[in-house]
Amino acid sequence: MEKYINPEYSILSDLCIRPSTDNPVVRERVDKIITRVKEGGDAALRSLAEEIDGSAPSCLECKSDEFTFAENAVSDSVRKAIAQAAQNIEAFHRAQLPETVEIETSLGVRCIQKAVPIQRVGLYIPGGTAPLFSTVLMLAIPAKVAQCKEVILCTPVSRQTGKVASEVLYAAKYCGVDKVYKVGGAQAIAAMAFGTETIAKVDKIFGPGNQYVTTAKQLLGNKYVAIDLPAGPSEVMVMADASAVPAFVAADLLSQAEHGADSQVILVCDSESIAEGVQAEIDAQLRQLGRSEIASRALENSRIIVFNGEDSRSRMTDFANLYGPEHLIISLENPWEIASRIISAGSVFIGNWSPESAGDYASGTNHTLPTCGWSRAHSGVNIDSFIRKITFQELSQDGLRGLSQTITAMADAEGLQAHANAVSIRMGKSSL
Amino acid sequence: MEKYINPEYSILSDLCIRPSTDNPVVRERVDKIITRVKEGGDAALRSLAEEIDGSAPSCLECKSDEFTFAENAVSDSVRKAIAQAAQNIEAFHRAQLPETVEIETSLGVRCIQKAVPIQRVGLYIPGGTAPLFSTVLMLAIPAKVAQCKEVILCTPVSRQTGKVASEVLYAAKYCGVDKVYKVGGAQAIAAMAFGTETIAKVDKIFGPGNQYVTTAKQLLGNKYVAIDLPAGPSEVMVMADASAVPAFVAADLLSQAEHGADSQVILVCDSESIAEGVQAEIDAQLRQLGRSEIASRALENSRIIVFNGEDSRSRMTDFANLYGPEHLIISLENPWEIASRIISAGSVFIGNWSPESAGDYASGTNHTLPTCGWSRAHSGVNIDSFIRKITFQELSQDGLRGLSQTITAMADAEGLQAHANAVSIRMGKSSL
Numbered sequence: 001m002e003k004y005i006n007p008e009y010s011i012l013s014d015l016c017i018r019p020s021t022d023n024p025v026v027r028e029r030v031d032k033i034i035t036r037v038k039e040g041g042d043a044a045l046r047s048l049a050e051e052i053d054g055s056a057p058s059c060l061e062c063k064s065d066e067f068t069f070a071e072n073a074v075s076d077s078v079r080k081a082i083a084q085a086a087q088n089i090e091a092f093h094r095a096q097l098p099e100t101v102e103i104e105t106s107l108g109v110r111c112i113q114k115a116v117p118i119q120r121v122g123l124y125i126p127g128g129t130a131p132l133f134s135t136v137l138m139l140a141i142p143a144k145v146a147q148c149k150e151v152i153l154c155t156p157v158s159r160q161t162g163k164v165a166s167e168v169l170y171a172a173k174y175c176g177v178d179k180v181y182k183v184g185g186a187q188a189i190a191a192m193a194f195g196t197e198t199i200a201k202v203d204k205i206f207g208p209g210n211q212y213v214t215t216a217k218q219l220l221g222n223k224y225v226a227i228d229l230p231a232g233p234s235e236v237m238v239m240a241d242a243s244a245v246p247a248f249v250a251a252d253l254l255s256q257a258e259h260g261a262d263s264q265v266i267l268v269c270d271s272e273s274i275a276e277g278v279q280a281e282i283d284a285q286l287r288q289l290g291r292s293e294i295a296s297r298a299l300e301n302s303r304i305i306v307f308n309g310e311d312s313r314s315r316m317t318d319f320a321n322l323y324g325p326e327h328l329i330i331s332l333e334n335p336w337e338i339a340s341r342i343i344s345a346g347s348v349f350i351g352n353w354s355p356e357s358a359g360d361y362a363s364g365t366n367h368t369l370p371t372c373g374w375s376r377a378h379s380g381v382n383i384d385s386f387i388r389k390i391t392f393q394e395l396s397q398d399g400l401r402g403l404s405q406t407i408t409a410m411a412d413a414e415g416l417q418a419h420a421n422a423v424s425i426r427m428g429k430s431s432l
Numbered sequence: 433m434e435k436y437i438n439p440e441y442s443i444l445s446d447l448c449i450r451p452s453t454d455n456p457v458v459r460e461r462v463d464k465i466i467t468r469v470k471e472g473g474d475a476a477l478r479s480l481a482e483e484i485d486g487s488a489p490s491c492l493e494c495k496s497d498e499f500t501f502a503e504n505a506v507s508d509s510v511r512k513a514i515a516q517a518a519q520n521i522e523a524f525h526r527a528q529l530p531e532t533v534e535i536e537t538s539l540g541v542r543c544i545q546k547a548v549p550i551q552r553v554g555l556y557i558p559g560g561t562a563p564l565f566s567t568v569l570m571l572a573i574p575a576k577v578a579q580c581k582e583v584i585l586c587t588p589v590s591r592q593t594g595k596v597a598s599e600v601l602y603a604a605k606y607c608g609v610d611k612v613y614k615v616g617g618a619q620a621i622a623a624m625a626f627g628t629e630t631i632a633k634v635d636k637i638f639g640p641g642n643q644y645v646t647t648a649k650q651l652l653g654n655k656y657v658a659i660d661l662p663a664g665p666s667e668v669m670v671m672a673d674a675s676a677v678p679a680f681v682a683a684d685l686l687s688q689a690e691h692g693a694d695s696q697v698i699l700v701c702d703s704e705s706i707a708e709g710v711q712a713e714i715d716a717q718l719r720q721l722g723r724s725e726i727a728s729r730a731l732e733n734s735r736i737i738v739f740n741g742e743d744s745r746s747r748m749t750d751f752a753n754l755y756g757p758e759h760l761i762i763s764l765e766n767p768w769e770i771a772s773r774i775i776s777a778g779s780v781f782i783g784n785w786s787p788e789s790a791g792d793y794a795s796g797t798n799h800t801l802p803t804c805g806w807s808r809a810h811s812g813v814n815i816d817s818f819i820r821k822i823t824f825q826e827l828s829q830d831g832l833r834g835l836s837q838t839i840t841a842m843a844d845a846e847g848l849q850a851h852a853n854a855v856s857i858r859m860g861k862s863s864l
Binding site: 111116203204295389393410414 | 655788
């Protein structure tokens with residue numbers, strides 16, 4: 001981790017730069033995969049699986065015996081964990097369900113805003129080194145709370161076993177996912193965006209993935225299908241002062257660093273001694289990590305920034321908002337005073353007893369969050385992500401009369417005569 | 433308008449097809465414009481204005497004398513209209529402001545979801561044949577209600593006068609827009625996405641535009657900047673039965689048709705006699721419209737669909753949901769019964785006294801709405817469009833202890849040892 005002491009204002013935005021992930025070769029490959037799936041449907045999914053993974057599953061959809069196998073394979077401790085995590089995630093997302101808004105803006109003019117669930121949502125769960133079944137909970141639970149009509153899930157099979165990870169299948173069934181398909185990579189995203197013989201087209205796609213998956217989401221998103229969030233590598237910022245425990249801070253930074261070599265972790269603190277204490281703890285803990293090589297590479301993208309002196313709290317806060325971290329841990333004295341001034345972050349963790357991993361799994365907040373500074377414009381996944389808000393208006397005859405001069409004056413000034421006429425004709429005088 | 437009587441189920445999705453707008457030539461030109469603005473900043477904006485519009489404004493930003501000129505140029509009736517419309521729009525959007533959500537998901541585990549305004553938003557207002565100052569109200573008012581810190585606006589000058597339309601400038605000042613820039617087209621979108629010497633980069637871009645503008649939003653959106661909605665030509669569907677007034681229905685269809693030659697209007701009704709009555713009224717009213725040529729061309733993309741027989745109300749409703757119209761007018765007996773079953777639409781107009789133009793200007797609902805079937809996944813612009821929701825969590829030591837087994841079990845099963853350790857180390861036992 002590179003260390004910066006009281007960096008000049010002019011370089012602060014450089015310190016917000018994330019590791020680059022743009023890769024034209026990936027883009028070109030994904031483009032071809034998309035075209036094949038769009039044109040070839042199921043057959044293209046099969047031939048792509050054979051080319052990329054070496055073999056294609058005999059049936060794309062997971063059947064009941066596979067769910068039964070998975071249920072038996074999952075340990076009691078994981079089942080209990082899923083149950084507790086699910087309860088908290090459900091409670092917090094249920095509390096977010098919006099009320100219908102209804103007001104009379106003028107006499108006889110009723111305006112209503114009503115939430116309606118998105119009908120068909122598609123979840124993508126990566127395979128890879130570890131089966132991320134926690135993401136199944138984070139996406140399927142709010143989808144069900146929002147009452148989406150159909151929730152499907154695509155995930156690759158393991159190259160070793162030829163099966164979907166048992167935890168993923170178990171979590172999918174536990175959360176009420178309607179169908180699980182054994183399709184991974186960019187081809188899964190394309191299949192959900194366009195539909196195939198087996199996989200019905202969805203209205204919105206959610207979920208993380210490797211470069212191929214995120215490139216497919218980027219290429220297809222808002223052209224053929226809606227997507228949850230623009231994607232990027234995961235990141236955490238920890239703000240620390242003398243009230244922080246260096247061993248805890250180091251553990252939090254490492255828990256983010258182990259996600260991937262392109263992760264970024266940032267420590268912002270108010271003294272060099274804390275920086276040194278945390279660095280020493282990182283060195284000690286890192287050696288013992290199973291994924292130490294991945295974490296080490298992530299630490300190369302990472303930074304320690306010390307703002308010491310009188311206005312250090314303000315400068316730390318301003319930098320946090322400039323960076324807009326996906327995860328922000330506030331290990332400071334009086335953390336809520338700082339938290340109240342945070343205007344750009346995905347999810348915020350307050351004090352010494354709120355590690356990022358609590359939010360990653362079980363506190364109830366969502367772990368699908370804006371990375372790469374997208375927190376400046378995007379929320380993390382929340383109940384809103386699974387609904388649309390439709391507006392309704394009903395004017396009485398008097399209500400329309402009360403607005404008629406306003407509407408016709410504006411329509412005339414915009415040169416839209418037919419707009420004016422739709423009112424005039426109702427007032428008994430065509431303006432044509 | 434082509435007429436379909438009880439179309440087969442199998443062709444219904446064909447009847448939802450919108451006029452195509454994909455144009456590779458436009459895309460290529462926009463790509464070049466984007467690169468020039470990204471690299472050249474203000475100088476590129478000037479040279480593009482000279483090339484495309486024949487001349488560049490001496491100063492990109494509108495100054496106080498221009499606002500004063502505009503204020504004097506706007507008629508009293510338009511000022512009054514803006515004041516009444518603004519009041520309704522503000523009231524309805526203010527009613528949508530979300531409350532902070534706070535719950536204790538487990539003992540000692542507090543989860544909070546708080547709305548924070550997007551800091552810098554950029555609005556685009558097209559020039560063209562008519563100055564769409566109503567869109568200034570629809571975008572700037574919710575931005576101010578949400579308390580966005582800076583609201584800027586780009587709009588082209590008129591080729592005739594070399595000035596920004598007075599109504600646009602007046603409305604911008606009335607709504608509290610911070611800065612107005614005389615830049616139009618794809619170059620305005622690029623300028624707001626990347627920033628130039630004069631125009632500060634924004635976090636999110638809102639607003640309609642021609643093919644160049646919408647292509648620029650599509651190319652830059654969710655790569656360099658957030659955007660409001662995927663764009664497409666405007667559309668209306670009217671559902672009508674014997675309770676509808678054919679002259680009103682025709683006026684509503686024409687008010688949409690006059691927007692542009694690529695607009696689409698759809699009449700869905702339960703008898704051929706209504707279809708004929710509306711068609712006759714369209715013919716009569718069309719002849720008298722100033723923009724009759726545009727409207728006529730839009731009518732060529734348009735359809736009348738008759739579902740008669742016993743289950744006509746259900747079939748009309750199903751088709752409305754399949755089409756997912758931007759604007760939906762329900763001119764039916766007992767309209768709320770149908771409205772309660774609408775799950776895909778941007779904004780819905782109930783009964784005979786609620787023309788689309790009421791919502792376009794003054795009822796209080798927003799007129800920036802999802803087109804092209806995007807209502808299946810997107811809301812129209814509303815207060816949520818100008819905020820982000822940040823989550824916060826605070827666990828007490830006991831709160832973390834209560835979740836510790838859950839978190840470590842899940843982290844272990846996902847192979848993420850450092851995630852588990854961030855909890856174990858706080859529980860006094862490192863898991864490394």
